[in-house]
Amino acid sequence: MNRSATTVAAVLMVTLFVGSIFALRKVESLRGKEASLEEILYLPSGKVLKRLSLGYSGLLANIYWTRAVQYFGSKRKERATRYDLLAPLLDITTDLDPKLIVAYETGSIFLSQKVPEGAGQPEKAVALVEKGIRENPDNWRLYFTLGFIHYLDRKDFKSAQQAFQKGSEVPGAHPWMKVMAARMAEQGNTTAVALELWNAIYQANKDQMLRETALKHIVSLRATLEMEELSRRIEAYRQKTGVLPSAWGDLVRAGLLRSVPRDPTGSPYRLMTNGVVGVEDPGKFPFLAENTQLK
Amino acid sequence: MHAIEIQGFSKNYAVGFWKKQLQPALRSLNLTVEAGETFGFLGPNGAGKTTTLKLLLGITFPTAGSAKILGKDFRDPEVKSRIGFLPEQPYFYDYLSAPELLDYYAQLSGVPAAGRAQRIQELLQRVGLGDVRNKHLRKFSKGMLQRVGIAQAIVHDPEVIFLDEPMSGLDPLGRHEVRELIQGLKDAGRTIFFSTHILSDAEALCDRVAVIHKGELRGVGVVNDLRSSSADKVEVIWQGAKALPALAGHVPESHVTGDTVRATISAEDLDLVLEKLRQERARLTSVTPLRGTLEEYFLAKTSGTGEERA
């Protein structure tokens, strides 16, 4: 064999290939700008795609699900205010594979969450989950998702209660669904119920973005509960001493607290001079303000 | 300067699914061919003839050993423009005509454009394909393809010509024509190295022959020497095995099959043997003079370990 030709070919192969990766990355970044326009214009219908996929619709559904997640992820990263393509992408995905439960479950929560955590489209989220329930009536978890969206994002407690009730009737449903249906009926909107729902979401899902969102809610809700409790202790102190505490130490000395209270991120709670409790870094509790509206 | 000088060529082929076993196709071959010589490379099928040619032409790479052609390393590209090669039973590009094919090969060998067309026309005349014009090669007969093959091997007027089984697959007329073509190249002073398992071709054309068997060189000889050194012999076949003892001392070699005896005797003893057979009332079947001196040489060199014969 010709050694010099072999060596030259090997060196060229490696160099050119590395070069091609750089060119490709440049192409990708250029296309990123052009693609958004392109995509809106040429979004196909899921039903047409299913025909065109020649029976390989499962694979295509997986590809579209990936695209939906990527789209959502990149939009959220750039803190976009509009998620116009998310609903159609999810619709195509579930047209291609109506049994793709994750697309309904996770996709609908992406849709229903308020901007910038989600698309802020709870009506579309409800439509998506209802489509999922039509296609998969045996899946009690979809009823849970439906109830969750009705309860937390639409504040429609009656619909939420119906969803949990129906879900609990599905064979094999978690008994906890019945409990949730009862809570909806009794208590309406409370921090404790919300926390329980978000905990369920956090534990049942593997999607990283969804878990991050759930975690933010959970810490916010926990902080809300703790701050409510702290407010009650401050009130007890005031009734006991006639003055507002100036620091947490006052409450500890009065035997109302064991130590300086810390929020779920580990920072101490702030005690304002007017006796109101706050958090050190409100940025870490994006849903705190929202929760204070809860009963 | 030798035209071809092979020093210790060895080739192992990896066989088996995982290519772990090594099967030697050629074992340390040493061979020299003089300029202007016509050299026959003889051996049964699978002896290593084609492997040797493929190594010399850079189609496969030797496991060990080297070679010189026209005094230069056999891998030197410059050497390649001075040699020509005809593979065994060649097929060519189906959709080309003979002149197009030769023009392509002439370009690859670096024949200058000037006079190329004329040279190709002359060459086609010479190999008896002067009238094929634009007929595509897929419509050619085997004999025509063989002639195109020879034409492509000499289109660049090479000094050394390698031919792999140039007469195989041809009818008697075709063989005769190819033999004439090779004779013509020989007369023009070219060095010709050709492999064959057809001994009569080698005997008719070659100055020297080498016999290769199972990847090993078994012997090299000058054809004329082989011819003169061997005494004339006659093969006699008759019916009547009981006549054999009476011929003791005159029949050095015999085979008995049932009542039939096949014996090889010296030509001088023929009259005596025939007389004795008459006396013993044996029925004579045939008397054949044995002229195959090269055949004897070949058989001697490939016998013993050789089960397959040409």
Add this chain to the structure above:
Amino acid sequence: MTSRLAAITLNTFREAIRDRVLYNLILFVLLLVASAPLFGAISIDIERLVLVNLSLTSISLFGVIIAIFIGTGLVSKEIEKKTLYTILSRPVRRWEFILGKYFGLLLTLVVNTGLMTLGFYAALLITTHKLTPADARLLVAVYFIILQFLIVTAITLLFSSFSTPIFSAVFSFALFVIGTFAEDLRSFAAMTPGPAGWLATVAGYAVPNFASLNVISQVAHDQPVSGSLIAFNTLYALLYSAAVTAGAVLIFERRNLK
């Protein structure tokens, strides 16, 4: 060197265009293009759109099929028929042979694409009765299709340099399909943590990327394609196909031919 390379290129081209199966494919495409106005008549008001999409897609797909069909046999056929012996016994370097085959097949594809594009513009003229500057922009899509051929040809040649035609065809076609979804492959990679994600990332860049070379629907809607995208796509196609061809040379230089 150049004359030998040119000779192999031209011979490859000549063989390919004389192979009649090729004519069948071209005929099929021309028929498709010719029938496009019928499709347009069914879909009211979007004749031009249907014609452009259908024609450019056919040109692209059939070009790929021709490339795989001819490309996979390029080297193996020469070995099988032993014509390679008569070439390698001449002062032809093995890399010259591979490059000649590459350029020959590419030339075939470019000429075919040229012919099919002419047919396409004729059909366009018949359908819309006049050609506008927007129609000239369609040539960008055709140019990108040729860039695709650059890569497909190199891949088929790579497989052909060590495998049988059937396997080469299967591998090449599979890689073409995977390459069409290379962006999605990288998306999968981004979603997958750990070594599997790494592997998918490597695969996403190692396989050819065809998605960015397909702007058919974009030009059909008269969306502009930026000059820098054209430039970097060209650069990518050139670098990638050259790397693959270098790989083919590397394998072929070392190969012991049967």
